[in-house]
Amino acid sequence: MINIITHYSHQLLSGFGWTLLSSVLALFFSLIIGSLFAIMEILPNKTARFVGRAYVELFRNIPLLVITMFFYLIIPLYLVKINGFTAGTIGLTLYTSAFIAETIRSGIQSVDTGQMEGARSVGMTYWQAMRYIILPQAFKIVIPPLGNQFVNLVKNSSVLAFVAGFDLMYQANSIASTTFDTINSYLVIGVLYLIITMPLSYYMRYLEKKIA
Amino acid sequence: MKKKFWLVSFLTIILVVLSGCGKQNSSQQSVLKNARASNTLTWGVKGDTKLFGLIDVADGQSKGFDVDMAKHITKHILGPKGKAKMVTVTSQSRTPLLKNGNVDAVIATMSITPEREKILDFSHSYFDAGQSLLVPKSSTIRSAKDLNGKTVIGVVGSNSVNNIHKVAPHAKVVELQDYAQAVNALKSKQGDALTTDNGILYGLAVENHGFEVRGGTFTKEPYGVAVNKGQDDLTKAINQAILEMQHSGEYNHLIKKWFGDVPGFDYKELYRK
Numbered sequence: 280m281i282n283i284i285t286h287y288s289h290q291l292l293s294g295f296g297w298t299l300l301s302s303v304l305a306l307f308f309s310l311i312i313g314s315l316f317a318i319m320e321i322l323p324n325k326t327a328r329f330v331g332r333a334y335v336e337l338f339r340n341i342p343l344l345v346i347t348m349f350f351y352l353i354i355p356l357y358l359v360k361i362n363g364f365t366a367g368t369i370g371l372t373l374y375t376s377a378f379i380a381e382t383i384r385s386g387i388q389s390v391d392t393g394q395m396e397g398a399r400s401v402g403m404t405y406w407q408a409m410r411y412i413i414l415p416q417a418f419k420i421v422i423p424p425l426g427n428q429f430v431n432l433v434k435n436s437s438v439l440a441f442v443a444g445f446d447l448m449y450q451a452n453s454i455a456s457t458t459f460d461t462i463n464s465y466l467v468i469g470v471l472y473l474i475i476t477m478p479l480s481y482y483m484r485y486l487e488k489k490i491a
Numbered sequence: 492m493k494k495k496f497w498l499v500s501f502l503t504i505i506l507v508v509l510s511g512c513g514k515q516n517s518s519q520q521s522v523l524k525n526a527r528a529s530n531t532l533t534w535g536v537k538g539d540t541k542l543f544g545l546i547d548v549a550d551g552q553s554k555g556f557d558v559d560m561a562k563h564i565t566k567h568i569l570g571p572k573g574k575a576k577m578v579t580v581t582s583q584s585r586t587p588l589l590k591n592g593n594v595d596a597v598i599a600t601m602s603i604t605p606e607r608e609k610i611l612d613f614s615h616s617y618f619d620a621g622q623s624l625l626v627p628k629s630s631t632i633r634s635a636k637d638l639n640g641k642t643v644i645g646v647v648g649s650n651s652v653n654n655i656h657k658v659a660p661h662a663k664v665v666e667l668q669d670y671a672q673a674v675n676a677l678k679s680k681q682g683d684a685l686t687t688d689n690g691i692l693y694g695l696a697v698e699n700h701g702f703e704v705r706g707g708t709f710t711k712e713p714y715g716v717a718v719n720k721g722q723d724d725l726t727k728a729i730n731q732a733i734l735e736m737q738h739s740g741e742y743n744h745l746i747k748k749w750f751g752d753v754p755g756f757d758y759k760e761l762y763r764k
Contacts, residue, residue: 355679363665363681441672443665443681452583453666456648459610461587466506473502 280463287454294450295471297364301446302433302475305371309432312372313379320384323405331380338377343438346370351442367439367446375432382428386421387413419490426483430476447471522595522718523568523725531574534561535594538579539669541694542749543600546579553577556749557598560617563741564598564716567732581669582648586611589719596729600691602650602712612722613715614729619761620688621708622651625677625695632684634706638662644673644682651687654710674699688712693753737763 284291319331338346347370350361361369390413398408440448447468455464526532536558537544544555558577565575578594585597589611602620603613626632632641638659645652647666655662665682667673674695677685685692692704716733718725736742743762750758 351681352675352679355681360680441668443667443676449666452647456583456586457606457653459586459590459607470506 280466283454283458283460283463283467286458287450290450290454291447291467291471293445294447294468295474297439297444298433298436298446298448298472299475301364301368301371301436301439301444304368305375305432305436306429308372309376309379312376314383316376316380317383317387318409320380321387335377335380338373339381341374343370343374343435344441346374347438347442363442363444364439364446367436367442367444370438371432371436374435375428378428378431379425382421382424383417386417386424389420390416422483422487422490426480426487429479429483433476433479434472521724522722523728526569526595526725530569530572531576532561532565532569533576533578533593533595534558534565535580535585535588535597535599536561536577537581537599539581539671540600540691541698542690542753543694544579545694553579556618556745557600559745559748560736561596561598563736563745564729564732567735568728582646583668585648585717589717592719595718596725597717600688600714601717602688603715604650607717610720611717612720612726613717614726615733616713616715617733618690618714620690620712620714622654622686622710622712623689623692623704623708624706625674625685625687625692625702626683626705627677628701628703630683630705632705635659635709638684641683642681644676644685646670646673646687649687650712651710655686658709670695674702677702688714690750693750697753 316331316334319327320335322328322331347367350369351363351366354361354366394412394416395408398412399405403411436446437448438444439446440452443449451464451468455461458464536553537555538546538553540555542555543557544553546553561577562575565573578588580588580594580597580599582599585594585599585601586607588594589597598617600620601607603616607613624632624635624638632638635655635658638655639661640663641659642663642665643655643659645655645664645666647668652664652666655664665676667676670687670691673685673687676682678699685695689704689708696702696704716729718729733742736745746758746761750761
């Protein structure tokens with residue numbers, strides 16, 4: 280194990296960097312896109328609800344690898360060249376955003392309907408009630424499941440290996456096939472994944488305690 | 492704090508125990524004796540490589556030159572009633588599967604290299620391959636030297652990726668999971684050329700119009716049958732079987748069967764006596 284770390288530190292570090300970058304980008308964008316579609320799903324407007332629902336069902340029910348392959352192999356044929364890293368990160372963002380949308384929607388809907396009625400009856404508009412009454416309460420509720428999604432996102436970033444995205448999993452495949460030391464190669468990157476996910480888990484826990 | 496300490500030490504113990512598994516001894520038993528007892532040899536063959544080992548969708552069986560070689564070698568070692576069991580492997584999985592005893596021998600377009608010989612034993616070469624390039628017909632790449640500054644697609648676990656670094660140090664290399672994906676990536680212009688052994692590339696060129704093999708071979712990649720270290724009796728038996736096949740003409744018959752129809756490839760160059 281030490282052997283692999285010392286001989287392949289350059290490859291491992293670069294893999295760690297690409298995994299981290301992809302995770303951060305996907306986390307940021309999937310949170311924004313997910314929130315947008317969550318709100319669309321609960322709007323009074325029927326068309327908006329349909330669009331939100333369709334988006335979530337589409338990307339939630341197609342395997343991540345299929346979405347990623349679509350961006351890696353099919354889009355470049357007809358539209359624009361996308362490299363492996365970008366294709367993987369886009370796939371990861373779309374896939375995760377569907378789950379985040381569902382998480383946030385369920386959080387909003389779990390706030391008692393009396394809250395909205397009360398806010399409206401004291402003269403707030405729909406959006407004011409959303410902004411000041413519903414969303415702050417919903418946010419508290421969704422922190423634990425959102426933390427789950429974030430951890431899953433980091434782990435799912437290993438999909439980059441299949442489209443040559445130079446991430447940890449890609450490097451481990453490469454190291455394992457050069458050294459033939461399969462077990463230790465994957466153990467090392469397992470630890471590196473833990474280094475990203477463990478602090479994330481603990482931070483979400485801390486946030487949960489602080490807000491609740 | 493105490494809780495965290497226990498958690499961390501628990502994880503550490505698991506890691507240490509698991510990494511111990513890495514130093515697995517290759518099995519002490521004689522694979523050849525076991526094979527004789529069960530009258531079966533288990534072979535690792537390719538499932539994604541046309542002409543060498545490609546799974547036929549109709550019956551789910553892998554078919555190709557390697558697969559036929561495995562069947563013939565089995566008959567030579569175990570007698571006419573010997574059974575050859577085929578397990579599909581990839582460039583990436585073949586070494587681990589051989590090491591942990593899931594297959595007795597691997598005949599899967601595996602070239603004999605000094606690195607591999609450190610942990611595996613090889614038979615004599617049974618096919619003389621060499622690395623080449625597959626490019627779109629419109630490509631400006633004429634030989635391996637033109638690859639500097641270009642993106643080259645390879646397959647994880649194959650030797651060809653390391654060779655590219657030697658021939659064209661400034662080429663960017665991306666490794667994909669198998670040849671089917673690699674060809675798709677080439678079609679999607681994720682790379683300028685696909686590199687691996689010529690035998691495999693001819694198979695790909697037959698199936699994909701608009702692509703051709705270029706630049707001749709720039710390495711020598713003799714394919715060998717891989718067996719675990721310490722199985723000298725099996726290695727000897729396989730060498731003997733390959734020699735017998737060359738003398739009897741079975742070998743040339745298989746060469747003609749699989750490489751006779753490849754355009755631009757003179758299969759008679761591969762004949763052995």
